[in-house]
Amino acid sequence: xxxxxxxxxxxxxxxxxxxxxxxxxxxxxxxxxxxxxxxxxxxxxxxxxxxxxxxxxxxxxxxxxxxxxxxxxxxxxxxxxxxxxxxxxxxxxxxxxxxxxxxxxxxxxxxxxxxxxxxxxxxxxxxxxxxxxxxxxxxxxxxxxxxxxxxxxxxxxxxxxxxxxxxxxxxxxxxxxxxxxxxxxxxxxxxxxxxxxxxxxxxxxxxxxxxxxxxxxxxxxxxxxxxxxxxxxxxxxxxxxxxxxxxxxxxxxxxxxxxxxxxxxxxxxxxxxxxxxxxxxxxxxxxxxxxxxxxxxxxxxxxxxxxxxxxxxxxxxxxxxxxxxxxxxxxxxxxxxxxxxxxxxxxxxxxxxxxxxxxxxxxxxxxxxxxxxxxxxxxxxxxxxxxxxxxxxxxxxxxxxxxxxxxxxxxxxxxxxxxxxxxxxxxxxxxxxxxxxxxxxxxxxxxxxxxxxxxxxxxxxxxxxxxxxxxxxxxxxxxxxxxxxxxxxxxxxxxxxxxxxxxx
Amino acid sequence: xxxxxxxxxxxxxxxxxxxxxxxxxxxxxxxxxxxxxxxxxxxxxxxxxxxxxxxxxxxxxxxxxxxxxxxxxxxxxxxxxxxxxxxxxxxxxxxxxxxxxxxxxxxxxxxxxxxxxxxxxxxxxxxxxxxxxxxxxxxxxxxxxxxxxx
Amino acid sequence: xxxxxxxxxxxxxxxxxxxxxxxxxxxxxxxxxxxxxxxxxxxxxxxxxxxxxxxxxxxxxxxxxxxxxxxxxxxxxxxxxxxxxxxxxxxxxxxxxxxxxxxxxxxxxxxxxxxxxxxxxxxxxxxxxxxxxxxxxxxxxxxxxxxxxxxxxxxxxxxxxxxxxxxxxxxxxxxxxxxxxxxxxxxxxxxxxxxxxxxxxxxxxxxxxxxxxxxxxxxxxxxxxxxxxxxxxxxxxxxxxxxxxxxxxxxxxxxxxxxxxxxxxxxxxxxxxxxxxxxxxxxxxxxxxxxxxxxxxxxxxxxxxxxxxxxxxxxxxxxxxxxxxxxxx
Numbered sequence: 006x007x008x009x010x011x012x013x014x015x016x017x018x019x020x021x022x023x024x025x026x027x028x029x030x031x032x033x034x035x036x037x038x039x040x041x042x043x044x045x046x047x048x049x050x051x052x053x054x055x056x057x058x059x060x061x062x063x064x065x066x067x068x069x070x071x072x073x074x075x076x077x078x079x080x081x082x083x084x085x086x087x088x089x090x091x092x093x094x095x096x097x098x099x100x101x102x103x104x105x106x107x108x109x110x111x112x113x114x115x116x117x118x119x120x121x122x123x124x125x126x127x128x129x130x131x132x133x134x135x136x137x138x139x140x141x142x143x144x145x146x147x148x149x150x151x152x153x154x155x156x157x158x159x160x161x162x163x164x165x166x167x168x169x170x171x172x173x174x175x176x177x178x179x180x181x182x183x184x185x186x187x188x189x190x191x192x193x194x195x196x197x198x199x200x201x202x203x204x205x206x207x208x209x210x211x212x213x214x215x216x217x218x219x220x221x222x223x224x225x226x227x228x229x230x231x232x233x234x235x236x237x238x239x240x241x242x243x244x245x246x247x248x249x250x251x252x253x254x255x256x257x258x259x260x261x262x263x264x265x266x267x268x269x270x271x272x273x274x275x276x277x278x279x280x281x282x283x284x285x286x287x288x289x290x291x292x293x294x295x296x297x298x299x300x301x302x303x304x305x306x307x308x309x310x311x312x313x314x315x316x317x318x319x320x321x322x323x324x325x326x327x328x329x330x331x332x333x334x335x336x337x338x339x340x341x342x343x344x345x346x347x348x349x350x351x352x353x354x355x356x357x358x359x360x361x362x363x364x365x366x367x368x369x370x371x372x373x374x375x376x377x378x379x380x381x382x383x384x385x386x387x388x389x390x391x392x393x394x395x396x397x398x399x400x401x402x403x404x405x406x407x408x409x410x411x412x413x414x415x416x417x418x419x420x421x422x423x424x425x426x427x428x429x430x431x432x433x434x435x436x437x438x439x440x441x442x443x444x445x446x447x448x449x450x451x452x453x454x455x456x457x458x459x460x461x462x463x464x465x466x467x468x469x470x471x472x473x474x475x476x477x478x479x480x481x482x483x484x485x486x487x488x489x490x491x492x493x494x495x496x497x498x499x500x501x502x503x504x505x506x507x508x509x
Numbered sequence: 510x511x512x513x514x515x516x517x518x519x520x521x522x523x524x525x526x527x528x529x530x531x532x533x534x535x536x537x538x539x540x541x542x543x544x545x546x547x548x549x550x551x552x553x554x555x556x557x558x559x560x561x562x563x564x565x566x567x568x569x570x571x572x573x574x575x576x577x578x579x580x581x582x583x584x585x586x587x588x589x590x591x592x593x594x595x596x597x598x599x600x601x602x603x604x605x606x607x608x609x610x611x612x613x614x615x616x617x618x619x620x621x622x623x624x625x626x627x628x629x630x631x632x633x634x635x636x637x638x639x640x641x642x643x644x645x646x647x648x649x650x651x652x653x654x655x656x657x658x659x
Numbered sequence: 660x661x662x663x664x665x666x667x668x669x670x671x672x673x674x675x676x677x678x679x680x681x682x683x684x685x686x687x688x689x690x691x692x693x694x695x696x697x698x699x700x701x702x703x704x705x706x707x708x709x710x711x712x713x714x715x716x717x718x719x720x721x722x723x724x725x726x727x728x729x730x731x732x733x734x735x736x737x738x739x740x741x742x743x744x745x746x747x748x749x750x751x752x753x754x755x756x757x758x759x760x761x762x763x764x765x766x767x768x769x770x771x772x773x774x775x776x777x778x779x780x781x782x783x784x785x786x787x788x789x790x791x792x793x794x795x796x797x798x799x800x801x802x803x804x805x806x807x808x809x810x811x812x813x814x815x816x817x818x819x820x821x822x823x824x825x826x827x828x829x830x831x832x833x834x835x836x837x838x839x840x841x842x843x844x845x846x847x848x849x850x851x852x853x854x855x856x857x858x859x860x861x862x863x864x865x866x867x868x869x870x871x872x873x874x875x876x877x878x879x880x881x882x883x884x885x886x887x888x889x890x891x892x893x894x895x896x897x898x899x900x901x902x903x904x905x906x907x908x909x910x911x912x913x914x915x916x917x918x919x920x921x922x923x924x925x926x927x928x929x930x931x932x933x934x935x936x937x938x939x940x941x942x943x944x945x946x947x948x949x950x951x952x953x954x955x956x957x958x959x960x961x962x963x964x965x966x967x968x969x970x971x972x973x974x975x976x977x978x979x980x981x982x983x984x985x986x987x988x
Contacts, residue, residue: 034649037648038649041644044645044649047698047699048651049649050699051698051699051724051726052649052650052651053649053650054699054708054724055708055711055712055724058708058712144855145855145858145859146859147855148856148859148861149856149861170519172564172567172568172571173522173568175560175564176522176526176561176564176565176568179557179560179561179564180526180529180561182557183529183533183554183557183558183561186553186554186557189730189731189822190540190550190822191820191821191822191845191846192549192550192822192843192845193540193541193549193550193822194763194821194822194823195540195541195549195550197536197537197540197550197554198533198536198554203729203730203733203734203737203769204729204730204734206729206730206731206733206734207728207729207730207734221591221592221595224587224591225587225588225591225621228584228586228587228591228621228622229583229584229587229588325855329854329855329858329875329880330871330874330875331854331855332700335698335699335700338698338699338700338701339698339699339700340700341700342699342700342701342704342705342708343700345705345870345950345951346705346708346709346947348946348947348950348951350870350873350874350950350951350952351874352873352874352875352877352878353874353875353878353880354874354877354878355874395624396622397619397622397624397625398629398633400618400621400622401594401614401615401618401619401630401633401634401637402615402633402637404591404594404595404598404614404615404618405598405611405614405615405618405637405641406641408595408598408599408602408610408614409607409641409645409651409653412599412602412653413645413651413653415726415727415728415729415734416652416725416726416727417727417734418599418600418602418603419599421595421596421598421599421602422595422596422599424595425592425593425595425596425599426592428591428592428595429588429592432588433525436518436521436580436581436583437518437521437522437525437580438518438522438578439522455553456845456846458548458553459548459552459553459845460844460845460861462545462546462547462548463546463547463816463842463843463844464816464844464861466546467544467545467546469545652692652723652725
């Protein structure tokens with residue numbers, strides 16, 4: 006078994022004491038920054054990069070990778086506890102995870118998120134080891150047309166997922182897409198919606214929007230609802246148990262399996278892979294559930310599926326970097342930079358020339374996941390105690406931490422001011438019953454949607470049929486159309502019924 | 510027939526969507542449209558604004574026909590004070606340093622809650638200021654001044 | 660590790676206390692900031708970090724790299740220009756941020772980097788590779804690409820990261836020089852997708868910096884038709900330079916240089932120059948940069964750097980002005 010010998014070789018590299026120590030350090034730092042609202046892996050990696058100068062390349066990479074997926078674990082903690090997604094892929098976790106916390110089931114939500122992520126991480130490690138070359142080929146078959154169709158499918162999934170009226174979800178998605186367009190239009194160099202501020206030329210940052218619309222918006226809404234007045238915070242009315250119930254496990258495991266599979270495949274695609282996989286996983290669970298109305302009210306599948314999907318995706322997103330040296334996201338770009346500082350140029354030759362680097366890295370992913378679950382499960386008790394802090398003391402701390410986080414992204418006070426503005430917007434959305442999750446997805450996918458549409462039209466020299474002539478693209482568009490039709494039909498019927506009932 | 514507003518939330522949604530759509534469209538008028546083959550900077554935003562506008566109109570019409578939820582009373586105190594606290598943080602972090610900025614955001618932020626108690630808030634601010642300096646500056650090494658620069 | 664933490668803490672503290680008591684100790688007596696106009700991990704960031712680490716050792720003060728992305732360098736330049744010209748804030752800029760973009764944006768620039776910054780020294784050049792896809796694209800020299808494009812007007816796709824980025828300018832010049840017509844497929848700056856599109860054949864040709872794409876060429880995923888610069892690359896001994904391929908004077912060598920705010924005292928500028936020179940002429944640095952396909956190209960003095968930058972500006976201005984006409988959106 007070649008696969009086993011590769012993994013064994015990798016484990017022998019990753020299990021060297023120094024590598025283990027730095028994997029642990031990376032996981033700890035990652036968990037910390039993930040938990041702190043707003044502070045993302047990118048700012049941290051930029052600060053910690055100098056430490057890696059004095060390490061072996063493989064050790065440096067192992068530590069940086071530990072930070073990366075440590076932040077994913079930590080990010081879901083913040084999403085569940087205080088309803089603030091640290092990363093775009095944690096947006097969906099907020100929906101049911103935070104509701105579970107409000108019902109006193111924070112422990113169960115955290116444990117399911119952690120165990121689901123661990124399972125997904127384990128599977129993803131094996132998938133990478135076994136199928137790295139076919140998956141690389143998959144990444145290469147995606148041209149502009151396929152990407153465009155994939156995003157359309159993803160956006161439709163977001164609309165499907167939303168609670169409440171579909172027209173609101175559609176509108177929120179469009180507003181997100183518009184926000185994503187802020188900045189320099191690359192093909193023409195025109196500044197769009199920047200109103201003359203150079204700070205906006207590069208576009209808005211996700212953290213600014215997440216802290217504003219999700220974090221500040223929900224703080225204002227909670228204060229208005231008088232949650233600070235309760236002597237005991239709403240968040241901890243009755244923390245019944247720390248561990249998921251048998252029923253939770255029964256519901257969660259199929260969701261974890263589906264989420265893992267979806268994440269493994271979508272993660273390979275550079276760009277929106279991770280966020281698409283978490284949204285789509287959630288949408289699938291909601292569609293499969295016997296009682297979809299439980300979603301958004303603390304359904305455990307709503308935590309299990311997206312969490313395992315985004316962790317699997319985070320891991321398979323290493324594939325283009327490992328096999329081609331092409332970083333799919335800014336965090337990976339830092340890893341490429343770290344390797345280059347060590348004189349290693351990531352690329353197809355790494356597998357042959359530096360198998361220690363290649364397999365050691367893959368094996369360390371699994372070790373990192375193991376460490377993270379060992380770190381995170383005992384922490385659950387502490388996090389849940391954190392909820393005992395009265396809300397009137399908790400929310401100013403969240404304000405402070407998230408403001409520092411926003412500032413740290415680009416060392417920019419302008420971003421903090423923007424976050425305050427988005428806070429008001431987030432409050433308005435809450436007030437008029439608009440769910441902000443589709444906005445987040447639209448924001449992340451907006452620039453890519455436009456770019457791939459324009460590229461596909463240029464490449465086909467203006468023939469829109471290109472989206473249907475390519476089988477993969479066509480299949481995705483048909484799926485999107487079917488989903489939309491399925492969802493719209495009962496809505497139309499119900500809408501009519503309501504209208505009829507109102508006739509006097 | 511008398512037109513009656515049956516759904517305040519939908520109506521507000523419609524107005525907000527229309528405002529964003531019209532505003533966005535006017536701004537995007539400055540960007541060249543291009544052609545379907547060679548879409549320029551204006552193509553995508555104008556299309557999106559049109560779609561959003563259609564949804565806005567739908568929401569307004571719906572609010573006049575379908576019964577729905579009213580908008581609850583607005584609590585001005587948190588709406589004003591929470592963003593203000595964040596703004597004060599933004600204004601002070603560069604020049605006055607993390608300690609002052611932390612006090613500003615925690616104290617002003619706490620004022621947003623009627624349950625605020627001065628002594629408790631000041632203690633919390635001091636603890637949080639010390640904690641964030643230790644964590645963010647000593648721990649992670651962010652490039653933020655701690656004290657005012659003169 | 661704990662040591663590093665304590666060290667970082669101590670340094671932060673030292674920095675802050677230093678801000679209080681600007682004592683008369685000789686430069687440098689407090690940490691130095693090198694601002695990088697991009698996020699961490701890119702070529703400019705790598706140069707800043709390798710340099711910063713060695714400067715820390717030589718100057719005895721921590722040299723920290725601060726990433727400030729935005730507006731093709733405008734945000735970083737603004738930050739540096741607004742800092743005190745005391746040698747404690749420096750900028751590493753490149754051909755895009757400090758020459759092309761200011762010329763492209765022109766009067767609308769909120770700052771004038773030519774006036775408000777002074778170059779201390781040019782640091783390195785990054786050669787670029789003229790690449791072609793291996794999928795359904797026969798040409799394997801620049802001449803053949805030109806012939807192919809003549810036979811199939813508009814059929815050859817090239818990509819470029821950003822409006823009037825230097826690779827875009829190079830292609831505009833190539834089209835003008837040979838009278839061919841090619842189609843631009845724009846890319847979002849910094850997106851790795853550019854290479855995937857070349858590998859899978861959606862895009863036929865591109866010019867990309869050698870540091871990034873050399874492994875893809877060496878492993879046979881992409882064809883290299885030529886390299887910019889006057890020397891062949893050590894890693895690609897069989898690939899001709901653009902000059903050898905019959906296109907003398909065509910193809911940009913991207914550069915990076917160290918800048919300080921205008922008004923920085925000459926002795927401090929000289930001191931920084933001497934320090935950087937000491938670092939860059941060491942064998943260790945030569946190897947380090949050669950490993951990532953960057954060539955050290957130091958100015959002979961800060962005055963020489965100023966002259967060189969002026970010549971860059973003069974050389975680019977007509978090119979950009981003409982390209983702007985041709986590439987009207």
